[in-house]
Amino acid sequence: MSDEGISGRTTIVDIAKRAGVSTSAVSYALNGKPGVSQRTRDRILQIASELEWVPDAAARTLSLSRTDTVGLVLARDARFLASEGFFMEFIAGVETELSKTNRAMLLQVVSDPERELATYRRWRSELRVDGVVLVDLRRDDPRVELVQRIGLPAVAVADPSLTNGLMTVWTDDATGARGSVRHLHEMGHRSIARISGSPHLAHVAIRDAAFIDECEARGVRPLVLGGDFSGPTAEQLTREVLSMQGAPYTAIVYDSGLTAVAGLTAARQLGVSVPDDLNIIGWDDSPICTVTNPPISVMSYDVVSYGETVGRVFTALLDGAEPAAHVGGVPTLHRRGSTWSEPRPPAG
Amino acid sequence: MSDEGISGRTTIVDIAKRAGVSTSAVSYALNGKPGVSQRTRDRILQIASELEWVPDAAARTLSLSRTDTVGLVLARDARFLASEGFFMEFIAGVETELSKTNRAMLLQVVSDPERELATYRRWRSELRVDGVVLVDLRRDDPRVELVQRIGLPAVAVADPSLTNGLMTVWTDDATGARGSVRHLHEMGHRSIARISGSPHLAHVAIRDAAFIDECEARGVRPLVLGGDFSGPTAEQLTREVLSMQGAPYTAIVYDSGLTAVAGLTAARQLGVSVPDDLNIIGWDDSPICTVTNPPISVMSYDVVSYGETVGRVFTALLDGAEPAAHVGGVPTLHRRGSTWSEPRPPAG
DNA sequence: GGCGCCTACTTAACCGCTTAAGTACCCGTT
DNA sequence: AACGGGTACTTAAGCGGTTAAGTAGGCGCC
Numbered sequence: 001m002s003d004e005g006i007s008g009r010t011t012i013v014d015i016a017k018r019a020g021v022s023t024s025a026v027s028y029a030l031n032g033k034p035g036v037s038q039r040t041r042d043r044i045l046q047i048a049s050e051l052e053w054v055p056d057a058a059a060r061t062l063s064l065s066r067t068d069t070v071g072l073v074l075a076r077d078a079r080f081l082a083s084e085g086f087f088m089e090f091i092a093g094v095e096t097e098l099s100k101t102n103r104a105m106l107l108q109v110v111s112d113p114e115r116e117l118a119t120y121r122r123w124r125s126e127l128r129v130d131g132v133v134l135v136d137l138r139r140d141d142p143r144v145e146l147v148q149r150i151g152l153p154a155v156a157v158a159d160p161s162l163t164n165g166l167m168t169v170w171t172d173d174a175t176g177a178r179g180s181v182r183h184l185h186e187m188g189h190r191s192i193a194r195i196s197g198s199p200h201l202a203h204v205a206i207r208d209a210a211f212i213d214e215c216e217a218r219g220v221r222p223l224v225l226g227g228d229f230s231g232p233t234a235e236q237l238t239r240e241v242l243s244m245q246g247a248p249y250t251a252i253v254y255d256s257g258l259t260a261v262a263g264l265t266a267a268r269q270l271g272v273s274v275p276d277d278l279n280i281i282g283w284d285d286s287p288i289c290t291v292t293n294p295p296i297s298v299m300s301y302d303v304v305s306y307g308e309t310v311g312r313v314f315t316a317l318l319d320g321a322e323p324a325a326h327v328g329g330v331p332t333l334h335r336r337g338s339t340w341s342e343p344r345p346p347a348g
Numbered sequence: 349m350s351d352e353g354i355s356g357r358t359t360i361v362d363i364a365k366r367a368g369v370s371t372s373a374v375s376y377a378l379n380g381k382p383g384v385s386q387r388t389r390d391r392i393l394q395i396a397s398e399l400e401w402v403p404d405a406a407a408r409t410l411s412l413s414r415t416d417t418v419g420l421v422l423a424r425d426a427r428f429l430a431s432e433g434f435f436m437e438f439i440a441g442v443e444t445e446l447s448k449t450n451r452a453m454l455l456q457v458v459s460d461p462e463r464e465l466a467t468y469r470r471w472r473s474e475l476r477v478d479g480v481v482l483v484d485l486r487r488d489d490p491r492v493e494l495v496q497r498i499g500l501p502a503v504a505v506a507d508p509s510l511t512n513g514l515m516t517v518w519t520d521d522a523t524g525a526r527g528s529v530r531h532l533h534e535m536g537h538r539s540i541a542r543i544s545g546s547p548h549l550a551h552v553a554i555r556d557a558a559f560i561d562e563c564e565a566r567g568v569r570p571l572v573l574g575g576d577f578s579g580p581t582a583e584q585l586t587r588e589v590l591s592m593q594g595a596p597y598t599a600i601v602y603d604s605g606l607t608a609v610a611g612l613t614a615a616r617q618l619g620v621s622v623p624d625d626l627n628i629i630g631w632d633d634s635p636i637c638t639v640t641n642p643p644i645s646v647m648s649y650d651v652v653s654y655g656e657t658v659g660r661v662f663t664a665l666l667d668g669a670e671p672a673a674h675v676g677g678v679p680t681l682h683r684r685g686s687t688w689s690e691p692r693p694p695a696g
Numbered sequence: 697g698g699c700g701c702c703t704a705c706t707t708a709a710c711c712g713c714t715t716a717a718g719t720a721c722c723c724g725t726t
Numbered sequence: 727a728a729c730g731g732g733t734a735c736t737t738a739a740g741c742g743g744t745t746a747a748g749t750a751g752g753c754g755c756c
Contacts, residue, residue, distance in 0.1 A: 009473070009475070009742090011741095011742055011743080012742070012743065013742080013743095021705075021706085022705075022706050022707075023706095023742090023743080023744095024705085024706070024707080024708095024744080024745075025704085025705060025706080027743070027744060027745080028705090028744095028745090031744085033744095033745090034703095034704095035703085035704065035705070036704065036705075037703080037704060037705085040704080040705085052473070054470065054473035054474055055474065055742085055743075056410075056474060056475055056741085056742050056743070057406075057409075057474040057475060057476045058405075058406045058407075058409035058410040058415070058475060058741085058742080058743090059406075059410055059711090059741075059742035059743040059744090060742080060743060060744085061405075061406035061711090061743095062404075062406045062407055062410055062710095062711045062712065062713095062741090062742080062743070062744095063710075063711050063742080063743050063744045063745085064711085064743085064744070065711080067406070069454075074436070087436065088422070088435065088457070091455065091457050092457040092459075095456060095457050096459075099456075104454055104456060104476065105454070105455050105456070106417075106452055106453070106454055106455070107439065107453050107454070107455040108443060108447075108452060108453070109436065109439050109440040109443050111440075122402065125357070125400070125402035126402055126403065126404060126405040127357070127404055127405060127406060128405045128452065230635070231635050231636075231638055231639035232638075234639075235639065258635055258636060258639060261636060261639050261640070262639035265639055265640055265641045268641060269641055287578070287579050287606055288579075288606060288609060288636050290579055290580075291579035291582075291583065291606060291609050291610035291613055292609070292613055293613045293616060293617055357712090359711095359712055359713085360712070360713065361712080369735075369736085370735075370736050370737080371712090371713080371714095371736095372713095372714080372715075372735085372736065372737080372738095373734085373735060373736080374713095375713065375714060375715080376714095376715090376735090378713095379714085381714095381715090382733095382734095383733085383734070383735070384734065384735075385733080385734060385735085388734080388735085403712085403713075404711085404712050404713075406711085406712080406713095407711075407712035407713045407714090407741090408712080408713065408714085409713095409741090410711090410712080410713075410714095410740095410741045410742065410743090411712080411713050411714045411715085411740075411741050412713085412714070412741085413741080
């Protein structure tokens, strides 16, 4: 009450005056650097906390060239790319870790990839962030090349095969896809379809390949249809799968929760019973997978802890850690009502 | 290529050298202020663009006490409070407007309200943001008092009755709630239930009151059951409504898309046909409302443009506009398959 | 008892940009 | 010819921190 007020914010000058020392002594004390006696250090710390001093972010940035901020750009239609709620949980996880080192997150939602690149360039020039998190990578994604060229520290959230040596955190989608096939095969399925998301997204392509490979290894008849993460397309493709000639597909694996729900609806409209005649597996857990009848089994992992890993890795990167690929999660099957609960003999 | 490199970033000193003037002349020219001739101004601008100069954010903040950043804090369980995708669209809208004045958005996801308050205090002390956007207000929300006390500019996204004179943007939930009742009444419904979200959220209470009021004005028999925005609770409450004694409720209005889907599932399990025996209306549009069978009618408004309004109002606020309440959207009915498409004579 | 060496500070420069205050010069006046 | 008043700049100070370089005083040591 007494010292603040007029000037507004309290600075290290205020602390220095009170303590009767120079501002550099204050700075040394506050940052735990040598150059001040223990007595003086304690006194300065005491005064700082009395005055509720907090360092000015801009001043720090200016002299340290460090912003304590990490940037995240999301493409406008990200809500189609990831299942509902994914980003909320992901961001929550990232921040849990970042806040431990007092870092914040700058978020930008853009309408197209070109603007995303421009945003990185601008952030870099303005020195607004210490680095960025890259999500939703595509094959030969221009962002990877850009951040490397302009020297913007980055953590890529994608399969290591796409990140050209950047620091990366990934989920083992291939193992997840194989796991879904394995489970269905063990339950007796011999014909399994997969209705995937946008094929130009790298993780989709990875799931596709692993799916087919695992099916072939097990003598299962596979089918992959490329969709776009939207409900109507998933419904349409589901109808196609279910009305094909020949031995029917008894299970369909989707690439999100939303598309799985759409598939369930389509099946019901065709009079196909889930799970009796058809098993359905979605990807990424979300509340909507639990409010359907039957609730939908999904391949998923803990998104919050995935984000936490990204936050930790980011902190390490800024502390000088060498780029490496870290596993942030392995999708595993969460069984619910849309899949058989025990093996059935293969038909035919 | 020639001038950058060694030092790294290009500053106004570089421009000044090239132009053979002082840095102040450069600053005046760059900011369109008087004090330089047109010739010199043009030359400086030319050089600046050749050098691809971008102002350093921290330096600007330090001398102007302005960050060009707005903060947004979301409570960790926000994904339950708003329907899926709401925040992505909302934030996209806000940023569309903010980016016009070259402002960015700092995002923090916290686990509890206490941390949210702490975040505002810290941002204020560190001078990290010019102001904040407040969402998901409760009655007597402590955030309103806090931002006013510490003098942090804020735009509250909530009903004006809750914001104590802060700059606010709101959706007319009361009119929306009345609209849902009006439509159902005109279709012939005479007993309408409402399964609402968490009653301690202000907008929920407002919808509750308007719902009951409009029902009474029309001689409709109302019922309001308070839920929590979760699927299981919505299913449970739906079962309760449908198994009550006496004249049945022929329509249920929910407070989100997710809970409406849950209600649809519960109804189906009880053998109640939608829309024949029961009409269902959700709130806030989202993809999941379109992938059910039938797709679900919702009360909704354009969330992106809602966000845009918030962005515009925020810009105005920082430019000195007086606090006022602005309407950002009025929920209207989007008719889909879960409600009758034409009036039926009231039963009984 | 003069030397060097710590320790515990202070002084001053710097980060990149803004802006009040000063200065040099030109022009039109009386 | 001295003077007032623009115009077009420059100088210098300041925003709030950090940090290299300087300095004063105390201590041990030969």
